[in-house]
Amino acid sequence: MKKSEFAFIGDIAAMFSALPHHGFEPIGDDCTVLPMGDEALVMTTDMLVEDIHFLRGASSAEEVGEKSLMVNISDVAAMGAKPIATLLSIALPESAQGEWAESFMRGYYEASKREGVALVGGDTTASRDKITINVVAIGRAPMANIKRRSDAKVGDAICVTGKLGISSKGLVDIMFGDLNTSAAKAHRRAQARTAEGAWLGTRSEVHAMMDISDGIASDIKHIMELSGVGATIELSSVPTDYDIRYATTGGEDYELLLTVDSERYEEVAEALLKATGTTLTKIGEITAGNNIEWLDNGKPTDIEMRGFTHF
Amino acid sequence: MKKSEFAFIGDIAAMFSALPHHGFEPIGDDCTVLPMGDEALVMTTDMLVEDIHFLRGASSAEEVGEKSLMVNISDVAAMGAKPIATLLSIALPESAQGEWAESFMRGYYEASKREGVALVGGDTTASRDKITINVVAIGRAPMANIKRRSDAKVGDAICVTGKLGISSKGLVDIMFGDLNTSAAKAHRRAQARTAEGAWLGTRSEVHAMMDISDGIASDIKHIMELSGVGATIELSSVPTDYDIRYATTGGEDYELLLTVDSERYEEVAEALLKATGTTLTKIGEITAGNNIEWLDNGKPTDIEMRGFTHF
Numbered sequence: 001m002k003k004s005e006f007a008f009i010g011d012i013a014a015m016f017s018a019l020p021h022h023g024f025e026p027i028g029d030d031c032t033v034l035p036m037g038d039e040a041l042v043m044t045t046d047m048l049v050e051d052i053h054f055l056r057g058a059s060s061a062e063e064v065g066e067k068s069l070m071v072n073i074s075d076v077a078a079m080g081a082k083p084i085a086t087l088l089s090i091a092l093p094e095s096a097q098g099e100w101a102e103s104f105m106r107g108y109y110e111a112s113k114r115e116g117v118a119l120v121g122g123d124t125t126a127s128r129d130k131i132t133i134n135v136v137a138i139g140r141a142p143m144a145n146i147k148r149r150s151d152a153k154v155g156d157a158i159c160v161t162g163k164l165g166i167s168s169k170g171l172v173d174i175m176f177g178d179l180n181t182s183a184a185k186a187h188r189r190a191q192a193r194t195a196e197g198a199w200l201g202t203r204s205e206v207h208a209m210m211d212i213s214d215g216i217a218s219d220i221k222h223i224m225e226l227s228g229v230g231a232t233i234e235l236s237s238v239p240t241d242y243d244i245r246y247a248t249t250g251g252e253d254y255e256l257l258l259t260v261d262s263e264r265y266e267e268v269a270e271a272l273l274k275a276t277g278t279t280l281t282k283i284g285e286i287t288a289g290n291n292i293e294w295l296d297n298g299k300p301t302d303i304e305m306r307g308f309t310h311f
Numbered sequence: 312m313k314k315s316e317f318a319f320i321g322d323i324a325a326m327f328s329a330l331p332h333h334g335f336e337p338i339g340d341d342c343t344v345l346p347m348g349d350e351a352l353v354m355t356t357d358m359l360v361e362d363i364h365f366l367r368g369a370s371s372a373e374e375v376g377e378k379s380l381m382v383n384i385s386d387v388a389a390m391g392a393k394p395i396a397t398l399l400s401i402a403l404p405e406s407a408q409g410e411w412a413e414s415f416m417r418g419y420y421e422a423s424k425r426e427g428v429a430l431v432g433g434d435t436t437a438s439r440d441k442i443t444i445n446v447v448a449i450g451r452a453p454m455a456n457i458k459r460r461s462d463a464k465v466g467d468a469i470c471v472t473g474k475l476g477i478s479s480k481g482l483v484d485i486m487f488g489d490l491n492t493s494a495a496k497a498h499r500r501a502q503a504r505t506a507e508g509a510w511l512g513t514r515s516e517v518h519a520m521m522d523i524s525d526g527i528a529s530d531i532k533h534i535m536e537l538s539g540v541g542a543t544i545e546l547s548s549v550p551t552d553y554d555i556r557y558a559t560t561g562g563e564d565y566e567l568l569l570t571v572d573s574e575r576y577e578e579v580a581e582a583l584l585k586a587t588g589t590t591l592t593k594i595g596e597i598t599a600g601n602n603i604e605w606l607d608n609g610k611p612t613d614i615e616m617r618g619f620t621h622f
Contacts, residue, residue: 008412008435009433009435011416012416012430012433013430015416015420016420016423016429016430019423019424019427019428019429019430020427020428020429021396021429021431022395022396022428022429022451023395024395024396024429024431027430027431027432031432032396032398032431032432034352034396034431036347036350037348039347041345041352043398043431043432043447043449044432045398045400045432045433045434045445045447046400046434047400047401047402047434047436047443047445049402049436049437049438049439049443050439051439052402052436052437052438052439053436084333084334084335085332085333085335085343085345087343087354087356087447089356089357089358089445090358091358091360091363091443101319105322105323105326109326109327112327112330113330116330116331117330117331117333118327118330118331118332118333118335119323119324119327119330119338120332120335120338120343120345120354121338121342121343121354121355121356122320122323122356123356123357123358123445124319124320125358125360125363125364126360126363127360127363127441127443128360128361128362128363128441129441130438130439130441132358132360132402132438132443132445134356134358134400134434134443134445136354136356136398136447138354140333
């Protein structure tokens with residue numbers, strides 16, 4: 001179904017491109033950007049649908065609440081901005097009013113508190129039988145800190161924060177009924193790289209940045225397309241405790257994918273570790289052209305890599 | 312069900328009130344307000360659920376697209392601000408992908424074009440069998456133009472734009488299968504008072520303002536509560552072509568409800584008519600205390616007035 005999602009979004013973006021933009025930058029990044037003098041506001045939205053993004057039987061209401069916030073906060077972090085507020089809309093069938101709704105709000109609140117973000121608006125409504133959740137996250141940053149997908153430069157080191165693959169390994173565990181593995185728990189409880197994103201925003205050596213929601217194999221293509229560059233990725237460098245396919249084509253890791261001036265990568269990685277406790281690992285290089293090349297210990301491999309979409 | 316919606320929202324607002332607000336004003340108005348120097352951004356969100364807010368058989372996809380935008384734009388107008396952009400999330404079951412989705416986007420686009428608002432972000436996803444739509448509207452205004460529900464003053468004239476009741480009359484027509492009456496069409500195609508809202512924002516004689524989404528009988532109570540005032544409303548003054556109950560307790564008119572310095576009401580009404588072609592009608596007065604009194608040709612009436620909610 002992946003083509004239809006991107007095609008539909010592409011059609012919509014083309015249709016609206018002629019309308020007045022009132023200062024907003026064009027669609028295409030993790031967040032939309034509204035410059036306001038020396039500062040910028042960034043905004044993003046994600047919709048979570050019962051039985052598509054979560055199962056009431058497999059995730060607790062608190063976990064759904066936490067994850068609804070985190071997947072949006074992650075997009076703000078990916079811009080180099082600090083999340084400041086959210087708006088929450090929720091459609092609740094009768095079976096989820098009362099206890100489920102209250103537990104959901106507890107999970108959403110605890111995550112908001114931990115991240116220091118306000119809830120500034122929302123909507124609640126009934127629905128026939130499924131829960132739908134929509135979150136908008138708003139971030140703020142000095143204009144100079146904003147990182148875009150379009151700023152990768154040939155020769156840049158391609159880097160990722162943390163380790164990849166745990167979330168999709170957890171999804172597979174859940175599908176097999178193993179709800180209590182550490183990977184399954186990690187899948188249900190996304191953790192956004194908030195401190196890391198805001199910190200990386202302050203570093204001019206960081207060029208392009210985005211969050212990893214569909215897997216690096218799919219996500220790197222957005223950077224390649226918008227920056228007009230290619231990429232080489234060394235599979236043996238991808239940091240993971242799991243099968244390499246989870247780490248490259250599995251979604252929902254919510255780590256950050258970024259390109260860094262190759263001469264400054266080591267210094268940035270060391271400083272990030274010191275500031276946040278999070279590792280930064282070089283997994284490849286930005287190249288001229290528009291192809292992606294996968295290497296396995298230096299040798300080209302024709303393994304087919306695909307990310308996944310929700311539509 | 313109305314108590315549960317407001318109680319749940321009240322609980323949520325209380326829960327989050329201790330978190331850092333990052334400059335956002337407290338929840339409770341048509342939009343949240345973020346002051347940015349001399350300017351303010353305002354934001355609002357509404358979720359529309361199939362079979363709760365619209366029926367696929369009774370509204371065309373274009374009409375649903377138009378209305379999804381308009382109900383949000385209306386909240387921006389109610390703050391005295393100019394709508395500049397929206398974010399749109401939409402969950403589509405397989406039966407609504409393709410033709411329905413494209414027609415929906417045409418309706419949303421045509422309304423966006425007419426109102427001059429950009430589409431700056433969004434999300435599309437699959438759903439099991441019902442359509443869910445979430446829109447966020449963003450507006451901008453000089454900080455001094457922002458109108459709040461909390462600024463009504465004792466002695467103010469209570470005024471409404473245009474005429475009331477057509478939308479709920481139209482809903483009743485639709486329920487009886489009369490889909491093509493002018494009221495039924497008006498119900499399916501909400502028209503926000505965009506120009507009027509932005510114009511009224513520039514007038515310091517206008518104190519409190521909100522849009523009429525649940526009927527004046529319900530909506531005036533929000534102004535009373537937040538301003539700490541009472542109200543007297545004269546039924547014979549309420550501008551309507553329909554039964555007075557549609558005009559007072561019917562929802563979704565999306566006209567503006569405002570309080571105006573009583574000595575300046577006539578001047579403001581005349582200038583608004585000249586600037587926008589829209590009438591402003593005085594229907595009552597803000598009083599001391601916290602009660603609402605309904606008069607019928609000057610005589611107290613104990614008719615029970617209720618607005619409606621969606622939950």
